[in-house]
Amino acid sequence: MTRDVQITFDCADPAGLAAFWAEALGYRLADPPPGFASWEQALDAMGIPPDQRNNASAVIDPEGRGPRLFFQRVPEDKETKNRVHLDVRAAPGLDGDARMAALEAEAERLISYGATPIRRHDPRPPLDAGHLVLADPEGNEFCLD
Secondary structure (H helix, E strand, C coil): CCCCCEEEEEECCHHHHHHHHHHHHCCEECCCCCCCCCHHHHHHHHCCCHHHCCCEEEEECCCCCCCEEEEEECCCCCCCCCCCCEEECCCCCCCHHHHHHHHHHHHHHHHCCCCEEEEEECCECCCECCEEEEECCCCCEEEEC
16 A cells, blocks of 8 residues: 655744745645635634744645645754755756756755755766755755756
8 A cells, every 4th residue: 555655844944944845846835724715814713823823834746746845843953964855856867967067057046045055976877877965944955866
């Protein structure tokens, strides 16, 4: 039996991190509950105080293929390297210099949204086609490959 998967991020700013990952992956914010035109209306109806409205956020794949990403506020800061990370496929079908140029271009786009470059791994055939390691705005590492 297969199961749906949701990937959860502990973070300080759920709305900000959700916006970054929506941009990085071509996702969109999850819709508000049925019967509400906006999240503000839903949160008002639920009685959620304004200072708690950034406790959680979620983004979804508009085509319904990828997993839902859920962002939840936690009090502690990130302290160590991720044990699990996302690989963002940014250069499918490309090799060599063309692949690395496409990865660098995508890295620059994501840097403009708050990503931080960490390191570059140049291609080492036959098994490693090369990739870039970046961190999202809260320091979660991910790869562009």
